[in-house]
Amino acid sequence: MSSETVTSLFDNIWSIFTIVLFFGGxxxxxxxxxxxxxxxxxxxxxxxxxxxxxxxxxxxxxxxxEYRVSWLPLGGYVALPQLADMSxxxxxxxxxxxxxxxxxxxxxxxxxxxxxxxxxLFALFLASILWFIGQPVVEEEQTTRIGFVHPTLTLANGKKxxxxxxxxxxxTGDTILxxxxxxxxxxxDIGQLVALGAGxxxxxxxxxxxxxxxNGERKKTTALVALSGRxxxxxxxxxxxxxxxxxxxxxxxxxDAAGLKFRDIITHIDxxxxxxxxxxxxxLRDGAGKPVKVTYLREDKSNDVVxxxxxxxDPETKLNAYRLGLQLKGALTVNIIHTPPWExxxxxxxxxxxxxxxxxxxxxxxxINKLSGPVGIGKIYxxxxxxxxxxxxxxAILVNVNLAIFNLLPIPVLDGGHMLFATIGKxxxxxxxxxxxxxxxxxxxxxxxxxxxxxxxFDVRRIVRDGPNEPPAKESTKPAEAGK
Numbered sequence: 239m240s241s242e243t244v245t246s247l248f249d250n251i252w253s254i255f256t257i258v259l260f261f262g263g264x265x266x267x268x269x270x271x272x273x274x275x276x277x278x279x280x281x282x283x284x285x286x287x288x289x290x291x292x293x294x295x296x297x298x299x300x301x302x303x304e305y306r307v308s309w310l311p312l313g314g315y316v317a318l319p320q321l322a323d324m325s326x327x328x329x330x331x332x333x334x335x336x337x338x339x340x341x342x343x344x345x346x347x348x349x350x351x352x353x354x355x356x357x358x359l360f361a362l363f364l365a366s367i368l369w370f371i372g373q374p375v376v377e378e379e380q381t382t383r384i385g386f387v388h389p390t391l392t393l394a395n396g397k398k399x400x401x402x403x404x405x406x407x408x409x410t411g412d413t414i415l416x417x418x419x420x421x422x423x424x425x426x427d428i429g430q431l432v433a434l435g436a437g438x439x440x441x442x443x444x445x446x447x448x449x450x451x452x453n454g455e456r457k458k459t460t461a462l463v464a465l466s467g468r469x470x471x472x473x474x475x476x477x478x479x480x481x482x483x484x485x486x487x488x489x490x491x492x493x494d495a496a497g498l499k500f501r502d503i504i505t506h507i508d509x510x511x512x513x514x515x516x517x518x519x520x521x522l523r524d525g526a527g528k529p530v531k532v533t534y535l536r537e538d539k540s541n542d543v544v545x546x547x548x549x550x551x552d553p554e555t556k557l558n559a560y561r562l563g564l565q566l567k568g569a570l571t572v573n574i575i576h577t578p579p580w581e582x583x584x585x586x587x588x589x590x591x592x593x594x595x596x597x598x599x600x601x602x603x604x605x606i607n608k609l610s611g612p613v614g615i616g617k618i619y620x621x622x623x624x625x626x627x628x629x630x631x632x633x634a635i636l637v638n639v640n641l642a643i644f645n646l647l648p649i650p651v652l653d654g655g656h657m658l659f660a661t662i663g664k665x666x667x668x669x670x671x672x673x674x675x676x677x678x679x680x681x682x683x684x685x686x687x688x689x690x691x692x693x694x695x696f697d698v699r700r701i702v703r704d705g706p707n708e709p710p711a712k713e714s715t716k717p718a719e720a721g722k
Contacts, residue, residue: 256622261619261637264637268354269353271355272352273420276349279341279345280350281341285316286304287304287306287308287317288307290308291308292308294308295305312690331600347431347577350653352659355642361634362579365577365579365631367589368635371628372574376478377571378480378481379425381413381424383412384408384411385476385513386477387409388404392466394466394469401475405461408476410513412450413450415450416447418446428474429474431446432472432474432621436602444603446471448460448462448474461474465603468703477514480513482518483502485500485566492547492563493563494566495525496545497543501536504518504534505540507530508531518564522558527549529544529547529548530545545562548561568580589636590640607693612694613689614700617697617701650681650682655682659675
């Protein structure tokens, strides 16, 4: 067996272990919260199950609780016959709710909320580990300065359209201050707010309001965003700035004669900032062979040199172009930062809430089919495991915050639905009819599982369509290279 095969086998085993440990662990922690809160408040527990349906493994302990792992790994439950009749999804159990003493409103709220509370605690615990070991971030994305404005974008149908930011007048070097009135601090903030936005112009076209700084002047613009890529996500058409570095100099070329060397960082051409890889070739094409002033960094010292490009003909396309004789690479730098755990959890909570708002907003372009179900989450964990434990922890924190918020939604079957029924009963002075609650739960459990199945179909489609994804770089992002 070759070393590559052994490595691949180990990576696959590690990825499976990661999914079971962190994804399954998140479900276990949620149900453990319900279980411990119920025990603490004197509520009878008849079953603790990870998964739904028939059991794979089952054991009834001395405390009378049946502990089981079931076949459908779509969640879990703690059977509490005094609090809710969940036989629709839990199956029949030995609990006799009629003969058991009634449970107070406070106990109901504490037990139902405990699952989400434990997910938040678990997220804070994982975030504390990530705080200690450090979280990987791309240095160039920790700013809102535009490195590249796409002149065109490709839609899902293959049609090319003008780039939204380009059409709106945004330029390389501009700094975006707000998106739809919300202050942004990173490129990720911008991308998220644009993708989840629900703004429309007078004709109903997707739009986003941008406030930005251009050479010290504060400006405003409205960009008609494009639905780009296969998933038709709102896109502004901008990229982060990347360091354009000399990967090689061709002998006998203008760049060689000018003294440019390997590892020089090209910062400006004729005083214009070079923020993305193809900037130089674009600029040379428009200059039609005129001499250009190249500003570069060597050992942290800035230098200027005038270089006259030469015209070359592409042997395949027969098109003429102007070149300096450089091989360039655009690299992004991955740094390790230490973000306090409460900030990490709050950031994930804000992101989750924005996503939920976008899903229910009819003016957004985010539908249920854009969400990830168990299959999609498993794939995300799989890719993260290939990149390293830091990425796994980051995903696990997000998943636990998602579980906490989702389960508190006032929807029958979910914890928030139970809390809603209990509150309505408290207000009206008597509990809602058992038949009504059972009927509502039956309807919504069908809807919930239908949604999970629907989302999973799109998860599978994306996995098949996109093929194996390259995981995030462990130390640095993979550089793109081009000849100039």
